[in-house]
Amino acid sequence: MALMASLGMASMPSMASANPLDAFGFGARAVGMGGAATAVSTDVAANYYNPAGLAAGDGLRLDLGYAFVRPEMRIAGGDQNVDDSRGFQGGVALPGEVLGRRVGFSLGLHLPDERVSRIRALPQRQPRWVLWDNRPQRVVISSSLALEVIDGLFIGGGLTYLANTSGTLDITGDVGLRDVELTRLSSAVDVDLKSVRYWTVGALYRGDGWRIGATWREDFSLALDLDVRVTGRILSRPGVEVVPEGLFLLRSINDNLYSPQQVFIGGAVELGDWLIAADLGWLDWSAFPSPTARLELELELSPLSFELPLPAEPLDPNFHDIFVPRVGVEWRAAAGEWGAFLLRGGGFYEPSPAPDQPGETNYVDGDKLAGALGVGLRLADPSGVFPQPIELDVAAQVIRVMARTYLKDDPADAIGDYTADGWAYGITAGLGLVF
Amino acid sequence: MGCAAGGDPGDGGAGLPDRGFGAYEWVVDAEDDPITLVTVEGKRIGAPMAVVDAGRVVLYFEICADDRCDIGRAESTDGITFGTHQIVAPDLRAPYIHRDRGRWTLYGAHADGVVRLSSADGVDFGDRETVLPSEGIGSPSVVAHDGVSMLFATRVIGGGVELARSVDRGDGFATWEPVEIPGTPDGWDPGEVLDPEVRAATTAAGRAVLRLVYGGGGDIGFAASFDGKAWSGYPFNPALEDAAGPSNIRLGDRYYLLYATRRRGGLGVAVRAVENASERF
Secondary structure (H helix, E strand, C coil), X not given: CCEEECCCCCCCCCCCCCCCHHHHCCCHHXXXXXXXXXXXXXXXXXXXXXXXXXXXXXXXXXXXXXXXXXXXEEECCEECCCCCEEEEEEEEEEEEEECCEEEEEEEEEEEECCCCECEEECCCCCCEECCCCCCCCECEEEEEEEEEEECCEEEEEEEEEEEEEEEEEEEEEEEECCCHHHCEEEEEEEEEEEEEEXXXXXXXXXXXXXXXXXXXXXXEEEEEEEXXXXXXXXXXXXXXXXXXXXXXXXXXXXXEEEECCEEEEEEEEEECCEEEEEEEEEECXXXXXXXXXEEEEEEECCCCCCCCCCCCCCCCCCCCCEEEEEEEEEEEEEEECCEEEEEEEEEEEECCCCCCCCCCCCEECCCEEEEEEEEEEEECCCCCCCCCCEEEEEEXXXXXXXXXEECCCCCCCCCCCEEEEEEEEEEEEEEEEEC | CCCCCCCCCCCCCCCCCECCCCCCXXXXXXXXXXXXXXXXXXXXXXXXXXXXXXXXXXXXXXXXXXXXXXXXXEEECCCCCECCCEEEECCCEEEEEEEECCEEEEEEEECCEEEEEEECCCXXXXXEEEEECCCCEEEXXXXXXXXXXXXXXXXXXXXXXXXXXXXXXXXXXXCCEECCCCCCCCCCXXXXXXXXXXXXXXXXXXXXEEEEEEEECCEEEEEEECCCCXXXXXXXXXXXXCCEEEEEEEECCEEEEEEECCCCCCEEXXXXXXXXXXXXX
C-alpha cells in the first residue's frame, strides 16, 4: 500500500528545528561551515542551531535565501528518484536590550516550494531511503526568544507547531446482497488537523575570543491516522435483513515523519582573521518508531460469521543512537572600508542509525560524509541606507552516502541482497540586511 | 495476470532491485491466449531449457513421439520469436545446458540414467557418456557452486517423485539426498517438485545463490538456496499458473519464463519486465 498526502500547515509561529534542516542545514553561512554553528549563529539560522545566539546579534536583520539539494540515491545501481529538497530560507531577527540585558526575538522560515509536507507509508518490505524520503519534505516556521541572563551568558528557546492529521470516512446505509438496486449508501468525511508541539532550547556563553553553546531539540513525530467506518444493513430482498447492524472498521495509524531528540554542544575560537568551530551532536534514533502504517480491522456481520486475517504488525526498526561531529572554519581573507571577503569550509560525519536489514524490512540508509565550501561578502552601503554592511553568502555542499551492502537471511527473499549508496549536492545562497 | 505483492515496487519504488521471482505476465496472441513459441506437427514438445549467449536466446527442448524423445534446438533474438529448430541430441529428454569456458555441456535424461554430451558451439554435440547410471532419474540440472558440482534431478521413489541432490566431491555423483522445498505461507504447496531447473546465480550484492524454478500442481514456483541443501520457497508463489516444465532466463531488464503449454502441446513464454533486473545468471 502506498499512501501519500500533502498536508496543509497552519502558519503559526513555531521553532525552527529538525528536518530538512537536520539533513541539509539552515543558512548559507552555517552550511558553508559544515553545520558547526551551535556556538556561532547569531542570525536567523540561530532559530535552528541555537536560539540563544539571537540575543547576541548585531541589530535588526532581514535574511532572504534559497536552498537546493539534489540527492542521487541508488539501490542496486538503480536511481530511486529521491525528490529534491529546495525552498526559501529566511526570516527576521530583532536583538535589543531590556532592563540592561540583551534580548532577541526571531521569526525564521524554511518553505519548500514543492511540498509543505509529505507522509508516505510504504510496506516494510519495500526498500526505501528511510531518512531521505519524507524527512526533507516539510515546512519549518520558527519563532524564538532569547535573553542574556548574566554577562556573556545567553539562553533561548521556542516551540514548534505542526499538524497531526486524523480523519474518518463514514459510510452508512443498506447493501443489497444480490440486487444492486437495493444498495443505498451515504458518506461523510471528518478530518482534523491537530497541533503538535515540540521544544528547542539552547544556551550560549561568549568569552573573550571564544564561545561555547549547547542546544536540545525535542523529538517530533508527525502522525497520520485514517479511519474508514462502514455501518449499515445487508439485505437479501427489499425489507429482508440478512445483517441488521453490520460494521466494518479499518484504522490506519502512521507515525511517519520523525525527527529524534537531539543534543548538540559546540565551541568556537577566534584567532585573528580565523574563526574555528566544532560541534558534537547526539541523536536519539533508538526511539525511532516504525515508519510502516499499522492497520486495525474490525468486522461485525452478526449473525453471519466471518473472520478477517489480522494484518501483520510492523517490525521494530531497531535504530540506534548516533553521535555526529561537525567542524567548520571561516577566514576573513580581505577587509577594508568597502567591506570584507570571507572564505569558509567545513564538514560533518553522520553515521547511519539504521541497522542491517537481513529480514523483511528494507530501511535503507548509510553513513554520511559531507564537505562544504562557502564564500561571504560584506559590502558597505555607500548610500547609508543600511548602516551595517550588506551580507551576501553562498555555500555548496556535497554529501556522500557511503555504499552499504545488505545481505538477506532468506535466499528466496523477494528483494534479495543489494548494495545502496548515494550522493547529495546542495547549494545555499543568502542575502542579509542589517539595520 | 496480476502481480504478486512482494517485491513489486508500487508507488515510490522506481528502480528497485528485482530478482525475477515475482509474478510473470503471459505473452498473449491475438486471441488472448498465451503465445506458443514452438510447435512441431505430430510431436509433443516440452522440457524447455533456455540460455542467453551473445545476446540471443538459445532454446533446447525435447521433441517426443511415442516413447522416444530427441533434443531440439532453436534460436531467438527477442526470446519470443524463434527460428527453425534442429535436432542436436537423439534419444534423450529433459535437456540441461551447462556452459563453462566456451564449452557447452548438455545433460539429459535417458532410460539408463543421466547422459552428458559436449560441444564447442552448442550445436554439434558428441562425447556421449552416461554420468549417472540409474533408472527413474529425470530432469537433471548440474551446477557448479562452492567449488563442487551438484546434480539435481527428480527420481522415482516408492511410486512417488522427489527432488534429490547428488554432490560430486571427486568421486562422481555417487550418493543422493532428498531436497525439501517448503510451501508458501499462504498455502501454495504443490507437494511435489516437477521439472526442476537449478541455476547458479549472483545476487545484486555479489553473493552466489542457487535459483530453482519448478512445476507442481499445474503451476510454476520459485525457490532459492545459498548452499544447495537448505531451500526456501518464494513467499508469493506461484509465479505462473497453468504451466509446466519451466526454464528461466534474463535478457537485459526482462526475465523470461519459458514453459510447456498444457493446452497446445508446445512451448510458451511469460515475461517479467522490470526497471532494475538485479539477479545475474
